[in-house]
Amino acid sequence: MNNTDANFSLLQRQPNVPAKFFWPEKDVIPSEGDLELPIINLSGFLNDETETQLAAKAVREACMDHGTFLVINHGFKSGLAENALETSSLFFGLSKDEKLKAYRTPGNISGYTAGHSQRFSSNLPWNETLTLAFKKGTPKVVEEFLTSRLRDERQEIGQVFQEFCEAMNGLIMELMELLGISMGLRDRTYFRRFFEEGNAIFRCNYYPPCKQPDKALGVGPHNDPTAITILLQDDVVGLEVFAGGKWQTVRPRPGALVVNVGDTFMALSNGIYKSCFHRAVVNKEKVRRSLVFFSCPKEDKVIVPPPELLEGKEASRRYPDFTWHQLQRFTQSGYRVDSTTLQNFSSWLASESVKDQVVHKEST
Ligand SMILES: C=C1C[C@]23C[C@H]1CC[C@H]2[C@]1(C)CCC[C@@](C)(C(=O)O)[C@H]1[C@@H]3C(=O)O
Ligand SMILES: O=C(O)CCC(=O)C(=O)O
Numbered sequence: 578m579n580n581t582d583a584n585f586s587l588l589q590r591q592p593n594v595p596a597k598f599f600w601p602e603k604d605v606i607p608s609e610g611d612l613e614l615p616i617i618n619l620s621g622f623l624n625d626e627t628e629t630q631l632a633a634k635a636v637r638e639a640c641m642d643h644g645t646f647l648v649i650n651h652g653f654k655s656g657l658a659e660n661a662l663e664t665s666s667l668f669f670g671l672s673k674d675e676k677l678k679a680y681r682t683p684g685n686i687s688g689y690t691a692g693h694s695q696r697f698s699s700n701l702p703w704n705e706t707l708t709l710a711f712k713k714g715t716p717k718v719v720e721e722f723l724t725s726r727l728r729d730e731r732q733e734i735g736q737v738f739q740e741f742c743e744a745m746n747g748l749i750m751e752l753m754e755l756l757g758i759s760m761g762l763r764d765r766t767y768f769r770r771f772f773e774e775g776n777a778i779f780r781c782n783y784y785p786p787c788k789q790p791d792k793a794l795g796v797g798p799h800n801d802p803t804a805i806t807i808l809l810q811d812d813v814v815g816l817e818v819f820a821g822g823k824w825q826t827v828r829p830r831p832g833a834l835v836v837n838v839g840d841t842f843m844a845l846s847n848g849i850y851k852s853c854f855h856r857a858v859v860n861k862e863k864v865r866r867s868l869v870f871f872s873c874p875k876e877d878k879v880i881v882p883p884p885e886l887l888e889g890k891e892a893s894r895r896y897p898d899f900t901w902h903q904l905q906r907f908t909q910s911g912y913r914v915d916s917t918t919l920q921n922f923s924s925w926l927a928s929e930s931v932k933d934q935v936v937h938k939e940s941t
């Protein structure tokens with residue numbers, strides 16, 4: 578039993594929220610209104626060129642601004658998304674001892690956490706999470722992590738999440754083609770091919786009700802360090818995006834998925850598309866859940882923008898060459914993902930390469 582782990586079944590009943598869950602004023606400034614997002618209807622996409630070009634134009638405008646849009650008619654098997662949400666409630670409803678069998682040890686991606694109290698000492702997120710590495714080439718990888726940690730009768734949890742990840746992965750590949758078209762690439766399949774051998778990280782977020790929702794946050798303000806994120810939220814409002822100089826609510830829409838640009842895709846677009854700066858707020862009355870699929874390139878693939886994005890005379894490289902393996906390691910070995918991850922990572926890379934050169938020089 579991990580005794581420093583946050584126990585939300587006790588915490589949510591206490592009259593006061595512990596101060597370690599409070600965030601700085603600047604991070605809890607209330608949102609102002611709803612963010613109006615383009616709604617991309619995927620049933621027409623790729624079948625009808627006019628629809629495709631209209632969708633691409635809307636995606637381009639949104640991604641150059643705040644990096645967020647919605648997709649509908651994504652073609653998931655009926656009931657799959659609802660079943661996945663219900664299955665996440667089943668997992669988080671397990672006893673603390675059972676959930677701790679799937680505990681996420683610092684430095685690893687897969688596993689259960691509560692308040693990230695193992696990794697951080699302040700500004701703790703008011704959430705329980707289950708994070709699972711999804712690797713395309715290894716069938717049942719999601720399922721096997723859970724069955725290896727939980728008792729056999731919980732097998733359906735891993736099976737549902739595995740099926741949901743496969744569907745999300747199919748959608749990622751369609752979105753990569755839409756993004757290639759939206760950037761006007763000569764080869765519209767450039768990004769689809771770039772991520773062909775990519776992997777993903779699947780995250781279930783569970784946000785208990787909170788007695789002080791004006792001081793705590795479900796997830797603090799951040800940019801996802803990954804490439805493209807697809808987020809399924811339940812019907813409880815909570816996701817907010819920073820756009821137009823203020824926090825704005827992404828209102829839940831039945832049947833819609835939220836898509837947002839992450840740091841790795843911002844680098845791949847040479848900064849033309851913006852990594853979405855977002856957070857999740859909590860409330861006093863209701864549990865809120867979200868299921869998040871973070872696409873990542875193959876670990877050792879070097880992140881270099883498509884050549885045509887570097888052709889213009891003033892089109893200089895905005896970010897250094899890097900691999901997802903390096904950026905993921907950076908986020909898991911001490912640096913806490915925030916709004917300037919990519920800039921800090923770039924400086925860290927530069928200092929590492931200076932160190933390597935010094936070591937190399939000394940050894941010659
Ligand atoms: C590479 C990753 C780091 C996080 C999990 C994946 C993709 C999203 C990242 C995260 C969810 C962004 C918000 C902050 C974070 C610390 C969290 O709330 O869990 C991030 C994850 C992490 O560092 O473990
Ligand atoms: O729950 C949400 O709406 C946001 C979650 C999120 O940003 C994340 O898990 O990275």
Ligand SMILES: [Fe+2]
Binds near residue numbers: 799800801855
């Ligand atoms: Fe996020």
